[in-house]
Amino acid sequence: MAPSVSYSMTVRLEVPAGGTAVSQLTTVVESSGGSVTGLDVTASGHERLRIDVTIAASSTAHADEIVAELRTIEGVAIGKVSDRTFLMHLGGKIEMSAKHPIRNRDDLSMIYTPGVARVCTQIAEHPEDARRLTIKRNSVAVVTDGSAVLGLGNIGPQAALPVMEGKAALFKRFAGIDAWPICLDTQDTDTIVEVVKALAPGFAGINLEDISAPRCFEIEARLREAVDIPVFHDDQHGTAIVVLSALYNALRVVGKRIEDVRVVMSGAGAAGTAILKLLLEAGVKHAVVADIHGVVHAGREDLADAEEGSPMRWVADNTNPEGHTGTLKEVVVGADVFIGVSAPDVLDGSDIARMAEGAIVFALANPDPEVDPAAARESAAVVATGRSDFPNQINNVLVFPGVFRGLLDAQSRTVDDAMMLAAARALADVVGEDELNPNYIIPSVFNEKVSGAVAGAVREAALSEGEAKAAKERAQAG
Secondary structure (H helix, E strand, C coil): CCCEEEEEEEEEEEEECCCCHHHHHHHHHHHCCCEEEEEEEEEECCCEEEEEEEEEECCHHHHHHHHHHHCCCCCCEEEEEEEHHHHHHCCCCCCCCCCCCCCCHHHHHHHCCCCHHHHHHHHHHCHHHHHHHCHHHHEEEEEECCCCECCCECCCHHHHHHHHHHHHHHHHHHHCCEEEEEECCCCCHHHHHHHHHHHHHHCCEEEECCCCCCHHHHHHHHHHHHCCCCEEEHHHHHHHHHHHHHHHHHHHHHCCCCCCCEEEEECCCHHHHHHHHHHHHHCCCEEEEEECCEECCCCCHHHCCCCCCCHHHHHHHHCCCCCCCCCHHHHCCCCCEEEECCCCCCCCHHHHHCCCCCCEEEECCCCCCCCCHHHHHCCCCEEEECCCCCCCECCHHHCHHHHHHHHHHCCCCCCCHHHHHHHHHHHHHCCCCCCCECCECCCCCCCCCHHHHHHHHHHHHHHHHHHHHHHHHHHHHC
């Protein structure tokens, strides 16, 4: 594995002022498979130098190996070794700050008591003013139970907190939204629903995060019925929006239409099911899904007694119109599109070679994709992954800040497929015709156009939805 900034460390050491020790530092690091990304002399004397060397490694164990090799250089004394990722998380990554200074008694009496009582009374008499007069208008709760964190699994609420903090930081950076990490010490579905319902009055949106399937489906559905603000499970819908957006542009590259292509998916969990539903809404007519037991179809033995309306039963009833059976490797033959949200190395290069001409491969398992991207590129026309070290990274940060910015600006009470389709199209359109190519079907997360484009599209879709609903209610009342 190549060195990564995720495993970056700074090593403080002292070396003789003369001789070859300084030049040996870089040689030793690179011969150990690392990369020197910075070398700073922090103190100098006639006989000794103090140097901070910043090094990228490929893993924690690799970093330890590099430090051990540095110790072998004659005359080198190793001081503090700092993991730069841990330093960035030290004390947390976010903080609350006041928008107005509290300099004197007058400020205090307006921001707090007694002046605040007038504002409380106003909201009590006119609850709709809470959006205008409090942080509610720009706040999102990032809620998890820690049951499905990244690729780490069920690690619990406290261990999930660094991810939720990071999510909150991204909301602020890319959409100016104040987001609050809320880690619940329960994995009971009923309790989670009741707790989030009780929290909802203080927020304008709920972002569910890292909650395991199939509970995440029920939790989201029940909360959408119970609260009057949008509820969005990013692991499902954020992923789905970015995948659809990337697919729109990949199809432009290969000159195919979404209605015509045969899509094969690996994975029927939370992300896979959400991707599938949005693809069908976007016009995909030929979709086949495979999981660990093979191709999903209504006649499969383990699905025969599946409850009507259950996620897997829904997949069986709404896909595979041609009645395919068998394995993933069998059904991917001749497919136009492969989308993987499952496990590493379920396919190899020979499987991709048996797909249709102009094949599109989205291998999104992290950190190890369903097929080696280099092998896939030998025969596929377009390849995307969930990794940052390959072109075409499918990254949820491309959409969730903009989606919520649009929902909050429209004061939307819900989020639906029309808004998500609008977000996907807007994101795809950020890539201009003169920019589009097999290695650039999705913009960078740092493209300044992204958040505004997504937010604007979602806002317009939400306002249109609200106007249509209001017109319908007026017609029914009249």
